[in-house]
Amino acid sequence: MKVAIMGAGLSGLACGIILERAGITPTIYEKRSRVGDRFVYGEIMMEVLNRPIEDSLAYLSEKHQIYLQPVSNIKELNVHSENNTAVIEGHIGYITVRGRHQHSLEAQLERQLSTKVIFNSEFSYEDLLKEYTHIVIATGEGEYTKGLQHFEEALTVRLKGATVLGDFDIKAVHAWLDNSLAPKGYSYLIPLTEKEANIVVAYPNYPENQEPSEDVYWQRLYNRLRNQFNAELQIRDAFNVTNYVIGKAAKPRIGNTLFIGNCFCSVMPFLGFGQFTSILTGIEAAQDLLGKLSISDTADHYYKSFNDSLALRRSMEKMDNGDFDTLVKLLSKHRGEYIFNSRINFMALAGKVLKPFI
Numbered sequence: 001m002k003v004a005i006m007g008a009g010l011s012g013l014a015c016g017i018i019l020e021r022a023g024i025t026p027t028i029y030e031k032r033s034r035v036g037d038r039f040v041y042g043e044i045m046m047e048v049l050n051r052p053i054e055d056s057l058a059y060l061s062e063k064h065q066i067y068l069q070p071v072s073n074i075k076e077l078n079v080h081s082e083n084n085t086a087v088i089e090g091h092i093g094y095i096t097v098r099g100r101h102q103h104s105l106e107a108q109l110e111r112q113l114s115t116k117v118i119f120n121s122e123f124s125y126e127d128l129l130k131e132y133t134h135i136v137i138a139t140g141e142g143e144y145t146k147g148l149q150h151f152e153e154a155l156t157v158r159l160k161g162a163t164v165l166g167d168f169d170i171k172a173v174h175a176w177l178d179n180s181l182a183p184k185g186y187s188y189l190i191p192l193t194e195k196e197a198n199i200v201v202a203y204p205n206y207p208e209n210q211e212p213s214e215d216v217y218w219q220r221l222y223n224r225l226r227n228q229f230n231a232e233l234q235i236r237d238a239f240n241v242t243n244y245v246i247g248k249a250a251k252p253r254i255g256n257t258l259f260i261g262n263c264f265c266s267v268m269p270f271l272g273f274g275q276f277t278s279i280l281t282g283i284e285a286a287q288d289l290l291g292k293l294s295i296s297d298t299a300d301h302y303y304k305s306f307n308d309s310l311a312l313r314r315s316m317e318k319m320d321n322g323d324f325d326t327l328v329k330l331l332s333k334h335r336g337e338y339i340f341n342s343r344i345n346f347m348a349l350a351g352k353v354l355k356p357f358i
């Protein structure tokens with residue numbers, strides 16, 4: 001078996017690790033000059049979205065011997081609306097670092113791989129078909145899948161962010177549900193260290209969201225944060241992502257070509273989270289190639305999560321700031337802590353309840 005993996009991101013590297021441990025050395029092609037070769041930024045893994053799994057990083061280490069260190073454990077999630085704040089405490093999840101950073105998740109995965117990634121290489125799928133018996137598509141872009149099979153796009157997202165300097169609690173994440181800061185989307189602050197945090201506005205590229213520009217939204221968030229944190233928050237390392245595709249591929253495999261990570265359907269439409277699912281789909285693609293499972297069987301689980309998450313997103317898009325105030329009030333007074341700390345499969349429940357209304 002000759003396996004090529006296109007893309008040395010989360011899914012491609014996870015796939016490579018499992019394959020080489022079983023004696024199959026894949027060839028991994030990465031178009032950039034090193035793993036995560038772009039801006040440094042924070043992401044989160046939120047346990048409530050991964051039920052029935054209780055602890056995503058413990059699961060990866062115990063079940064698959066993939067060891068990842070987060071920046072911190074999130075002990076406090078602060079959800080703000082225009083007029084209310086809910087503080088939710090517990091094991092909320094993890095902050096991870098991504099991009100050009102020695103502790104980024106992709107750098108940690110690369111260190112667990114013996115195979116050398118081939119950098120600065122961007123072969124076409126057709127080129128690889130001539131050389132390899134199996135190809136794993138892991139380019140991190142639904143857009144790439146569109147050229148190879150049907151890909152149902154649910155939305156594309158615009159993100160504008162920056163690292164700001166200040167004093168932050170490394171275990172506390174903040175999110176804002178406020179249409180004046182991110183229309184039909186959300187804004188967030190993720191600390192990277194006690195002195196640096198990422199602040200980001202993320203919202204769908206719908207026609208009604210084109211005006212004003214993301215600069216205006218970002219400036220509003222920045223001003224609100226300066227007031228809230230009562231600090232100057234010097235800006236460093238700004239970044240822009242204009243067309244982040246969220247959708248699902250019709251099939252996890254076509255013949256001997258397998259689709260994983262964002263190229264399959266790992267990014268969940270509700271909040272745009274996809275790290276954990278990308279790693280899992282990478283692992284499962286390797287297990288499929290090793291004859292241990294079939295990704296055509298596991299795909300249903302991801303399609304269901306995707307649909308539940310989309311139902312949640314579509315209902316959120318109907319909410320105005322008054323609705324967000326009510327929601328945030330409901331999340332406070334321990335209800336939020338009940339949802340975040342119980343073992344309820346929140347996504348499945350919300351999907352079931354909301355689907356008839358969408």
Ligand SMILES: Cc1cc2nc3c(=O)[nH]c(=O)nc-3n(C[C@H](O)[C@H](O)[C@H](O)COP(=O)(O)OP(=O)(O)OC[C@H]3O[C@@H](n4cnc5c(N)ncnc54)[C@H](O)[C@@H]3O)c2cc1C
Pocket residue numbers: 006007008009010011012029030031032035036041042043044045121122123138139140141159241244260261262263266267272273274275276278
């Ligand atoms: C700004 C931002 C914030 C996010 N925040 C969160 C969050 O808080 N929580 C969360 O869970 N998820 C978050 N996500 C989503 C998460 O990052 C992705 O779901 C995850 O990284 C996808 O993994 P992947 O393996 O599919 O792709 P990636 O990890 O992106 O890797 C794809 C790799 O393929 C390479 N590549 C591309 N084209 C080619 C080619 N033709 N040939 C060779 N190599 C190629 C790329 O250079 C890249 O290295 C965020 C995404 C963005 C953009």
